[in-house]
Amino acid sequence: MPTHLKIDFVSDISCPWCIIGLRALEEALVRTSDGIDAAITFQPFELNPDMPAKGQNIVEHVAQKYGSTPEQSAANRAMIQARAADLGFTMTGNEHSRIYNSFDAHRLLHWAEASGHQAALKRALFDAYFTQGQNIGDHDVLVAAAVVAGLDPAAARAVLTSGQFAQEVRAAQQLWRQRGITAVPAVVINDQYLILGGQPIEAFEKALRAIAAEA
Numbered sequence: 001m002p003t004h005l006k007i008d009f010v011s012d013i014s015c016p017w018c019i020i021g022l023r024a025l026e027e028a029l030v031r032t033s034d035g036i037d038a039a040i041t042f043q044p045f046e047l048n049p050d051m052p053a054k055g056q057n058i059v060e061h062v063a064q065k066y067g068s069t070p071e072q073s074a075a076n077r078a079m080i081q082a083r084a085a086d087l088g089f090t091m092t093g094n095e096h097s098r099i100y101n102s103f104d105a106h107r108l109l110h111w112a113e114a115s116g117h118q119a120a121l122k123r124a125l126f127d128a129y130f131t132q133g134q135n136i137g138d139h140d141v142l143v144a145a146a147v148v149a150g151l152d153p154a155a156a157r158a159v160l161t162s163g164q165f166a167q168e169v170r171a172a173q174q175l176w177r178q179r180g181i182t183a184v185p186a187v188v189i190n191d192q193y194l195i196l197g198g199q200p201i202e203a204f205e206k207a208l209r210a211i212a213a214e215a
Contacts, residue, residue, distance in 0.1 A: 002037040003212040010043040010176050010186040013102045013136050016080045016091065019126045020198035021185035023087035028204035036212050041113065042122050043176055044106035044169050045184045048099060053137055055098035070095065083198070084130070091130045100129075101137040107165045108142055110172070112151060120149035190215065 009025070011018035029038050048061075058077075062068045068076070074095065081091040105125055112118040124145040128134045134141045139160045146156035159165065176186070187195040187204075193211050195204065 002033075002035055003215050005036055005038040005208070005212060005215070006190050007038050007040045008043050008188040008191075009040050010045050010181050010188065011184045012045050012047045013105050013122075013125045013129055014099055015047055015184055016084070016130065017198035018185040019089055019130060020080070020083050020087060021187065022122070022126075023084070023089055024199060024201045025187060025204050027087070027201045028208055031201070031205050032208050032212070036208055038208075040119060042109055042118055044109065044173050045176060045181065045186075046102055046106070046173060047184070048101070049103065051099060051101040051137075053101060055100040055135065055137070057095075058093065058097045058099055059095050061099045087201075089126075089130070092133055093130065097133060098135070100135050103137075103166075103169065104139065104160055105136045105142055106169045106173075107163075108146060108156060108159060110165045110169055111156075111159045112146070112149065115151065117149045117151050121146060121151065124148040 007025075009022065011022070025040075029036065059070050059073050062073050062076075063070075077093060081093070084091045109118055109121055109125070112121040125136055125142075127148075128141055128145050129136045136142065136145075139157065142160060143153050143156050147153050179188075181188075183196065185196070185198060189195070189208075189211050193207070195207055199207075
């Protein structure tokens with residue numbers, strides 16, 4: 001009988017390493033499916049909670065936040081896009097791309113969990129932002145992603161316009177920060193093992209097998 005693992009994937013939609021980490025983790029779970037059965041729950045983490053609705057140019061943002069030059073930003077972006085491509089995910093960002101506020105997206109993800117559509121919505125949001133270059137703070141974009149994930153558009157819009165689940169998302173973010181999470185992606189397994197960053201498939205596979213053996 002496969003060993004069951006509880007996986008909390010703490011991440012932000014606007015984080016490129018989060019989609020890289022997710023794709024690698026999912027492939028590692030496929031490779032270990034002979035002995036491991038896992039359930040992934042997506043947990044909220046805002047890298048830029050104060051980001052305005054209109055967003056900010058990505059080159060300007062990384063210059064302010066990390067001190068990167070435009071040349072460094074371009075080189076880093078190319079490296080990340082190559083890593084994503086190796087995992088079958090297309091990133092189309094360039095020097096004109098923008099970072100957007102992701103709080104409403106996290107509210108929608110919280111809502112989607114109960115119906116079992118959270119993973120599909122997470123993938124649709126990553127695609128909307130990184131592949132299509134859309135504003136993940138825009139309610140029309142979020143509703144369209146919900147439809148792609150198999151959710152009811154009217155119900156999704158009702159969640160967004162009502163402000164529902166705002167307290168729950170803020171409480172969850174605070175909980176993970178209290179547990180020591182300061183960067184994402186953070187993969188927490190069985191509430192006790194932590195894997196940080198967009199690790200290669202092989203690193204996730206090795207960790208999963210070791211954790212399952214201990215469990």
